[in-house]
Amino acid sequence: MAKKEWTKPxxxxxxxxxxxxxxxxxxxxxxxxxxxxxxxxGDARWTDDLITSAWYMAETGECPDHLNYKTGRSGGGFDKLEFKELPEDQHLPEDAEIDISLELNRRGDERHKRTIDIPWYGGGMSYGSVSVNVMMSRALNAKKWNTLMSTGEGGYPPELYECSEHVITQVATGYFGVEEKSIQAAPIIEFKYAQGAKPGLGGHLLATKAGEEVAKMRGSVPFVSLFSPFPFHSTYSVEDHMKHLDWIKTVNPTAMMSVKVSTPHDVDMVAVGSYYAGAHIIHLDGGFGGTGAAPEIAKKNIAMPIELAIPKVHKFMQMEGIRDNVTLIASGGIRTADDMAKAIALGADGCVLGTSDLVAMGCTRCSNCEGGPSGRGCPWGLTTTDIELQEWVQQAWGADRLDKYYTALANRLKQILRQLGLSNIGELRGRTDLLRYMAGGEA
Amino acid sequence: MLATDLDRTSDNMGDGSMTIQLPVAEQARLNRERADDYHRYHIDTTETEHRQKFPRRFNVKVGKFGLAKLLVKEFFKYFGHWDVVFSRPCTYGVFSGPVGGFSPRPDLCVGCLRCEVQHPEFVTVTHNPDLAALGDSYLTSKHISTIDEEAKKGSVPVRGQGYRGRFGGPGFDQMFTDMSEIVRPSRDGIHGRELIGTSVDLGSKPMRLKFTSDGGLLDAPKMMAIQVPFIYAPPPDSVSTGIIPEILAETAGIVDTLAFLPESTVTNQGLASPYVVPMIAPGQIGNIESHGNGTRMIEMTSWNLEAWNQIKEHPLLVSIQLPFAGDWMSTMIEMVDNGVSIIHFVSDHHGESDEGRFVMDLYQEAHFALVEKGCRDEVTLIGTGGIAGADHLPKSIITGMDAVGLDHPLLIAMQARLLGDTKTRGAAGVKLPATFDKEWAVQRILNLSCSWRDQLLEILGAMGVREVRRLRGEIGRAMWCGHLEAEAFGDIEGFPGGEH
Structure with missing residues (x-):
């Protein structure tokens, strides 16, 4: 029987x-x-309550009273931590101004200065792993919130240029879709050394998702699996890494440099090395994060969860005397505003969201992003470039969902700060004294 | 032949160490032939379907009245727009049978829940309790469904959207494995050019070679290599004869590993081969002489000094089984002091000793005791018990084993259902598919072996380790959840054992 040709709906x-x-x-x-x-x-990490509360937030811009929108049931990490809220009479007043903006360039060099209005931005999801509609939904929302989103490693679809001030261009090990034009357009260039969900294994776009348009963007052959090797073939040392950054700095003399690494044993050393190579942002990607496709064995077993890596890096950079010269960003398993606040209390400056954005746009985390038995990708139209399915996410609708979702997250973050008596998100950084570990059960 | 080739013979091209007098072109041809003969080790896989129905993941219920109502409504609302009328909320075909949603096909459901979200009034998707009921508290339904998928496809399970389970956990889940961020020798790993070796040596590795005055090798080392760091442990007593041992023996030969089987089975079923290890009780150790047909190794089923003294000079390799029970450490030291070169540790099927201690702790104790004694490389340690997933292999090796034994997962690969006592070694009842043939079962175990080896390569590749032998006892490449938590959360109020 002939295979059905799918068409635009x-x-x-x-x-x-x-x-x-x-x-x-x-x-x-x-x-x-x-x-x-x-x-x-739902599952232990993303419970049914967390998923549906994200849908609620994306529709209302508010946190739901009837659902647990704060923690999952994983039995560890963020799910075991809670804040030591002050007595109500010591909370900052509701009308008090709470600053949750984040300055990204702390090196004091001549490069681009950039303050984003919220302490998080969107993580890399490549064209091919998601559709242009999803990328544009995120980019439009980033523009509205004066924050950023990353292209991931799959090229820079032309539509994104209208939001280029809010789009990070990622350069990863396969160099797929890397062009001088997209490097010059970006305020930040992100070097991806590794990805938390598959650390040390490189990237992988299955053949079924590498269709005509995706292949064209990546400079590859349609419907052939694409592997990004690990690691960069030209990097054996911090000095080699520095050469990479210097190359990009030459192509774009004003862009900031971000270095995305995973969380091995020596992540603290890697972070310090990246700083001395010239990075403005150290982006740690923990092991529990999402991705379009990753070997199951890698997700749980290789590298450490982000909760455990943040304090390690934060404290080591403090000891090295460089902590205030670099922005430390955490990702890979950040699900909620509470997770973000806890990550910052553990020592991060800000966070990157990926899966959360998709959940807000309707993801049920069924894990069939890589194609699933249908070979067409996500049935919700998120992690797919299938000509029919990708239409289920319309740009305006997606951007609106994310706008409201971010509103709820921002408000919840401000509420946490208010309850802790803090008026600035920067005051929360490294404040483990404001956290309590729930030894007996989930927070 | 070109004149230049005649001039350039192989002994004048380099440092003069080569003495073969061949023209360069001829030598190049020979080298090419040799290169063409080389085959990187590989296990051939073929997708192998189920022989009995495996419980589906989800049940799908559709209210027929609600569906009929919707169809009638949509028929009139979208009359003429047949693509709309006949559209389905499922991309996997659950509602694409002859009568659509009136007879859904839940076997195809992957749990995306689009149908239930779109039509909450008459569609319900629930987890299948039959799947959840598989396994026990250790070898869970999740392990079983993963093994089943691996045995079916022979590939590394790949899925989207991140990790879904517990943070850390007991047993093997206490450990995260390391990766190397930038500098690593294996570079492209499994996707690239360079080989990552998974072969391991069994036997006593000589610390030095000794030669006779005329250059002959004195005391040739008694050792052998297998291509994967796992062996097939003996099946439970209820299936220790019949077709199962035959399947294990044949598969071991293809994979180039070893199947450990009761001696009586090997003898009675004529299974002796270089890939079969007859297991002989100390009382019958004299039977060692009867094992021919290429047998390279036997296993003595328990430690007995007298029996060992009878066979320690025998040309066959001898492994000795040592359960993690009682004062096993003293026994191990006694065995080593008496020249035993292969020790096969055995725990129950939950990876526990008789005192309930987990194998990862016990493996480390054994490994480091021998390191301390200065003889670790003279002894091969094999650990059997508690291996339920691919990640348990590298974790056992990191904690000190040279190789591990696979037991229940091999039966799960053959779609067996384990019954009764599934914790005590050898005790489980085994219900095999009503009809299956040897060829099918061999391929299912080959698929599982390939999948687990490939997943081992993923772990090794991420670390930048080029051969599994170098992973043995590399505790520095392990990250213990408990240690990391103490480091990260130790100063947080309420953390057990923390500063507060």
């Missing part, structure tokens, strides 16, 4: 599908509807 089909999907997100996330949470939704 007709306007009527699009209208029907979008109505059903959007209505479905609403039905599941709101307490006044007749339906329970789906029994098969």
């Amino acid at each position: 007709s306007p009527k089909l699009l209208e029907k599908t979008l109505h059903l999907m959007h209505d479905g997100f609403h039905q599941r996330a709101f307490p006044d509807t007749a339906y329970d949470l789906p029994e098969a939704l």
